[in-house]
Each structure stands twice: as structure tokens, then as C-alpha cells.
Amino acid sequence: MxxxxxxxxxxxxxxxxxxxxxxxxxxxxxxxxxxxxxxxxxxxxxxxxxxxxxxxxxxxxxxxxxxxxxxxxxxxxxxxxxxxxxxxxxxxxxxxxxxxxxxxxxxxxxxxxxxxxxxxxNSALLLEPQDTLKEDNTNYKVFTAFYKKNYLQGNSKIRLPIAKPPNLNLLKIESLSLTDLSLIPKIKWYKNFEKIWQPGENGAFIALDKFLAKGLKGYKELRNRADLEYSSKLSPHLHFGEISPNIIWHNICSYSQKHGYDVDAEHFLSELVWREFSSNLLYFFPDLPQKNLQQKFDNFPWEENNDFLIKWQKGMTGYPIVDAGMRELWQTGFMHNRVRMIVASFLVKHLMINWRRGLEWFHDCLVDADIANNSASWQWVTGSGADAAPYFRIFNPILQGQKFDPEGNYTKKFVPELKQLPIKYLFSPWLAPESILAALNIRIGIDYPKPIVVHEKARQKALAAYNAISV
Ligand SMILES: Cc1cc2nc3c(=O)[nH]c(=O)nc-3n(C[C@H](O)[C@H](O)[C@H](O)COP(=O)(O)OP(=O)(O)OC[C@H]3O[C@@H](n4cnc5c(N)ncnc54)[C@H](O)[C@@H]3O)c2cc1C
Structure with missing residues (x-):
């Protein structure tokens, strides 16, 4: 020494x-x-x-x-x-x-x-990519097999967290200051973030404790509800390494054993493993953020439509659940996972805009922007990725809103111009009777946009394009 x-x-x-x-x-x-x-x-x-x-x-x-x-x-x-x-x-x-x-x-x-x-x-992953290979030394491309082989046999392979060192002999040297890094963006669109988030290690532990106390029980069923707080919001903390996945893993295991929340805990841990799976995909396919994993998508006839792209980014598509999600993203730096799937599906399938444009917007706007999770998820929604959702599964944004925001509280929060509208019409306001709209002073096309595409027509067009690359 x-x-x-x-x-x-x-x-x-x-x-x-x-x-x-x-x-x-x-x-x-x-x-x-x-x-x-x-x-x-x-x-x-x-x-x-x-x-x-x-x-x-x-x-x-x-x-x-x-x-x-x-x-x-x-x-x-x-x-x-x-x-x-x-x-x-x-x-x-x-x-x-x-x-x-x-x-x-x-x-x-x-x-x-x-x-x-x-x-x-290794401080960022439960298991590193080279430790999760198949018997034949190649990497997994199917999530369930990856999960079962590496993570299911109890915690044994997941190392226990290391305690914070009691004493540190630290040396400060001459350097720039944090402010000199010019990290704070010039445009102050982020002013709400300060009320919502607490970045840093303490904030990460507060989020974990809150989730254990209030979100874990019922997670499996309710995590898809956009109007409820049944997810951990740990993703930005994990991305910046303010908390390790090992700490989360072992805390969830011991808490659920104590309280008997096994089904919810297992589901939550599997989501953490999706994070590992995404990192794996990026590790073994370094072009994941740029190239389709399934090459047939290289011939997909994406449309260049800047007007539609901007309307999607601004939450002005005329589909309230999509607009609520895009405005949540802008106002909070975050978007509920189910709504991420809905808005992503809308961009690539209803608008037929290249998934890379969506990935770029998410990368700029999300506080949890993560190259692995973001690109694996965009490719998953598109259908071009590993173990991806089939392209022909095209979400109906009206039904998705009704299912995952049944009382409309999420949508009304981010699309307040529709907050008086009866729930029956909230997700398809253009179908509301004129008398109701007039009584509420809502002019479709003026106070809130008309749908920029017709769902059924857009769906047929996307399916035809997909069928053309599948033959
Ligand atoms: C189009 C699209 C883009 C996405 N981009 C990102 C991104 O840039 N960064 C990011 O962290 N997640 C991304 N996700 C995955 C997921 O939406 C977020 O991880 C999740 O919403 C974060 O919220 P949470 O921490 O409350 O999740 P919880 O439900 O509490 O899950 C716990 C943790 O598991 C991990 N996790 C959960 N779901 C997924 C998933 N589908 N894929 C990978 N890891 C997951 C996250 O680290 C998360 O913090 C994206 C999903 C979609 C559909």
C-alpha cells in the first residue's frame, strides 16, 4: 500500500x-x-x-x-x-x-x-451482460427466458448491497465549480420539476420508502392506471445511479416477505429485470438506438410529417389521452409507463413517423432518459425490436384512455380545457353532442384540436404498410 x-x-x-x-x-x-x-x-x-x-x-x-x-x-x-x-x-x-x-x-x-x-x-446492474449468457454463450433475445434463467431462482445470484463507508479521507483539488458545467438549461420550462422531484441519494431513498409504504401493495394490477400512483418513480434515480438496483431488489424482497406482497413484489422485480434486459440488448446490439433489430423494418415507409410531429410533441393531436401524456412529459419530465406505450404507438402507427423521432424527443424531455431503456422500448412498441409487441397490435387511443384512466382524472389534469366534459366523451370529444359542447363553451378545432388523423383509417394504413414489409 x-x-x-x-x-x-x-x-x-x-x-x-x-x-x-x-x-x-x-x-x-x-x-x-x-x-x-x-x-x-x-x-x-x-x-x-x-x-x-x-x-x-x-x-x-x-x-x-x-x-x-x-x-x-x-x-x-x-x-x-x-x-x-x-x-x-x-x-x-x-x-x-x-x-x-x-x-x-x-x-x-x-x-x-x-x-x-x-x-x-459493477454498480449499475444486478448482473452484467457477460454473466447472463445462454448455455451456448450467446445472449438472450427473449425476455421470459432471460428472466427465468438469471433472476428467478431467488436472490442468490444478486449480491447484497455494500454499506456506506464510515470514514472517508477526501481531498479537494482545484477545479471548476458545479455551476461552471452550465447544466441548467437556459429556457426555464422546467420550473415545475422542482416541486415534483428530489434528485440525489436522499431523494432516491425517499422514493423507495414511499413506494414500499404506498405503491407496492397492488402494483401488479394498478401500475397500469395512469390516474393512480402505483409505480415507484425510481427510474431517474436509477439512471443516475443515486440508488443501486441491488438496494431496491433486496428491500423489495425483505419488505414483501414481511408483509406477504409476493405477487406484487415479483412483478415489480420483473420490471427491474426489463431494465437489465434493455441494457443487455444495447450491450450486444450497440446500434440499438439507430438500427432496427428486425431488418425487415428497414423498408418501412415512414412518413416525413413535421406538422404532425410538432402536434404530437406539443400534445395537440386531438386524442386526449395522447395529449395528456405528451403534456405530462413536458410539464414534469416524466410520463406514466402505460401512457408512454400509447403515445409511442400513436406516433409510429397512427402517424407513421419514424420511431427515432420519438426517441429523440423522449431523450431530450425525460428526466429518466436512458439510452438502453429508451431505444429498447421504442423498438419494442414499434415491433422492430427483440421480443417486441407485434406491429399489428395498434392501440385504440379512445379505448386505452377509457381503460387506464377510467375516471378521467389524469387526462383532465393535463388537458384542462376538457375537464368539464362528461367522461363518456372525454376520450373522443369530437363525438360529444353540439348542445353539450356549446353549454361547456368548448369549440372543437378552436379550444381543443380536432383529431389529426381518423383512428380507423390510420390503423388500416399502418397495417397495409406493415403487411407490405412482412411478405
Ligand atoms: C416508448 C418508451 C420509452 C421509454 N423510455 C425510457 C427511458 O428513457 N428511461 C427509462 O428508465 N425507462 C423508459 N421506459 C420504460 C418505463 O416507461 C419507465 O422505466 C417507467 O415508466 C419508469 O417509471 P417507474 O420508475 O415509476 O417504474 P416502476 O414501474 O416503478 O418500475 C421500476 C423500475 O423498473 C424499470 N422499468 C420499468 N419498466 C421498464 C421497461 N418497460 N423497460 C425498462 N425498464 C423498466 C425502471 O428502471 C423503473 O424505475 C420507456 C418506455 C416506453 C414505452
Missing amino acids: TNKPIILWFRQDLRLSDNPALDYAAKSLCPIIPIYILDVRANIGAASKWWLYHSLQSLVQSLNQKLSFFIGDPQEIIDKLIRENNAAEVVWNRCYEPAVIKRDKGIKEYLKNQNVQVKSF
Whole structure:
């Protein structure tokens, strides 16, 4: 053991609990230099930048203001810091986005050639992609088989969380400040976010506790209801690594054993495994955000229609459940999972707009924007992905609204211009009798848009296009 400092590079692991790289550095007893580098090449959406700023602010506090900030090329920055601080080792937790894997491999190799020790750890996934292969050493493309083989035999393979190190010998070095990273977007559309979210490790634990107390019981049945709070809202916390999936996994298991919520817990854990499955797909198909997994979709006749795209983005399609979802996204940085499926299906099937346009908008607007989950999910909805929903399953936005927002509370919240409309007409306001609309002062086409496409016609057109690529 030398007493030279260790550089601890924080990335998507913005927490102190169950942080293997931090734990390793703390156990070395050497001084630790915690750093955060904003990689100039990273493509971070605007809503995610807002989250990242606040998450880093919270981490700075947890580290007693001893986090140092840099912007630029991580290899150059780390190289310089090693020389300036006479550091002997660099440690980090691994990320699984293709560009980051490539970058990190390069940095590792470079540092090893300079005789600097480098160690990396898994902190983001329950199991890493190379540990979940089939007998024949290829990766799973079907979720159920992936889940059963790797995650179903109890918790045995899922390691227990590591406790937060009791003492940290931290060293602050000269650096930029968090504000210098210019993460807070210039356009202040995010002002509601502050009321809804608490980024950072404490916020993540509060979300977990709230979910255990109020959301887990009934999760399996009620998680699809857009008007109820039966999902954990842990996704942004997971994306930024403010809480580990292991902490969530083991807390859910012990809580459900104690209270007998087995069915709900099992379902929730399977959703966490969808996250793992998406990371797996991205790991083994690095082109997932750009290329159709099923090549037949390369010939799909997507339509360029900027007018429709903008109406979809603004929540002005004339289909209230779609518009509610798109406005929820804009106003809160989040969208309920069921509604994500409805709006995504509407974009690719009713409007026949390329799924990549939807993915880009989600990437910019979601606080939980995650390349793996986002691209796997868009391809899943489109039907072009692994184990995907069949293309011919085209959601009817009227029926979906009635089913998953039965009292209309979600839709009325985000589409307040229709809030007086009787539930019978809420999801198809253009069918409401003139007398009702007039009494409520709602002019379809003026106060709320007419549907931009007719459901049945759009459905037939999408099916014909699909059949043409399927022959
Ligand atoms: C078109 C589309 C795009 C999506 N884009 C993203 C994205 O960019 N980032 C993202 O985290 N999720 C994405 N999802 C998946 C899912 O909608 C969110 O993870 C979920 O809504 C987050 O809410 P929650 O934390 O309350 O979920 P819960 O129901 O509480 O689930 C717990 C956790 O499991 C994981 N999870 C749940 N559902 C899925 C899923 N279908 N796929 C992968 N992981 C899942 C998430 O990490 C989530 O936090 C997308 C889904 C669709 C249909």
C-alpha cells in the first residue's frame, strides 16, 4: 500500500451507499480525490441536465464539498490529474452505453501503459451482460427466458448491497465549480420539476420508502392506471445511479416477505429485470438506438410529417389521452409507463413517423432518459425490436384512455380545457353532442384540436404498410 491518492471518478453512480468503487477506495486508506467530468462528447438531454445538476449538488453535500469538477476529454483530464497529484490509482464504476464502453476501454489501456493502476466495478446492474449468457454463450433475445434463467431462482445470484463507508479521507483539488458545467438549461420550462422531484441519494431513498409504504401493495394490477400512483418513480434515480438496483431488489424482497406482497413484489422485480434486459440488448446490439433489430423494418415507409410531429410533441393531436401524456412529459419530465406505450404507438402507427423521432424527443424531455431503456422500448412498441409487441397490435387511443384512466382524472389534469366534459366523451370529444359542447363553451378545432388523423383509417394504413414489409 502506498499513501498516494486514489482518483475516484464519479459517473452514473452519484451515491455513497452500495458504491463498490467508493468502497474500494475507502478500504485502501489512501486519500481519495473524488472527481466528476462532464465529457464534452456526451449527448445529455435538457431534462437530464437539469436532473444531473441537482444530483451533483446533492453529492457535493454528501462529500462535504469535496467533489472536484472538470469539463473536457476524460482521458486528458485524468492524465493531467494523475501527474499533478501524484496519484497511483484511478477507480470507477462501469457504464454500459456503447460509446462510453469504448471510451473507458481506451482510458484503461492508456493508464495501464503509464503504469497507473485502474480498477472498475459493477454498480449499475444486478448482473452484467457477460454473466447472463445462454448455455451456448450467446445472449438472450427473449425476455421470459432471460428472466427465468438469471433472476428467478431467488436472490442468490444478486449480491447484497455494500454499506456506506464510515470514514472517508477526501481531498479537494482545484477545479471548476458545479455551476461552471452550465447544466441548467437556459429556457426555464422546467420550473415545475422542482416541486415534483428530489434528485440525489436522499431523494432516491425517499422514493423507495414511499413506494414500499404506498405503491407496492397492488402494483401488479394498478401500475397500469395512469390516474393512480402505483409505480415507484425510481427510474431517474436509477439512471443516475443515486440508488443501486441491488438496494431496491433486496428491500423489495425483505419488505414483501414481511408483509406477504409476493405477487406484487415479483412483478415489480420483473420490471427491474426489463431494465437489465434493455441494457443487455444495447450491450450486444450497440446500434440499438439507430438500427432496427428486425431488418425487415428497414423498408418501412415512414412518413416525413413535421406538422404532425410538432402536434404530437406539443400534445395537440386531438386524442386526449395522447395529449395528456405528451403534456405530462413536458410539464414534469416524466410520463406514466402505460401512457408512454400509447403515445409511442400513436406516433409510429397512427402517424407513421419514424420511431427515432420519438426517441429523440423522449431523450431530450425525460428526466429518466436512458439510452438502453429508451431505444429498447421504442423498438419494442414499434415491433422492430427483440421480443417486441407485434406491429399489428395498434392501440385504440379512445379505448386505452377509457381503460387506464377510467375516471378521467389524469387526462383532465393535463388537458384542462376538457375537464368539464362528461367522461363518456372525454376520450373522443369530437363525438360529444353540439348542445353539450356549446353549454361547456368548448369549440372543437378552436379550444381543443380536432383529431389529426381518423383512428380507423390510420390503423388500416399502418397495417397495409406493415403487411407490405412482412411478405
Ligand atoms: C416508448 C418508451 C420509452 C421509454 N423510455 C425510457 C427511458 O428513457 N428511461 C427509462 O428508465 N425507462 C423508459 N421506459 C420504460 C418505463 O416507461 C419507465 O422505466 C417507467 O415508466 C419508469 O417509471 P417507474 O420508475 O415509476 O417504474 P416502476 O414501474 O416503478 O418500475 C421500476 C423500475 O423498473 C424499470 N422499468 C420499468 N419498466 C421498464 C421497461 N418497460 N423497460 C425498462 N425498464 C423498466 C425502471 O428502471 C423503473 O424505475 C420507456 C418506455 C416506453 C414505452
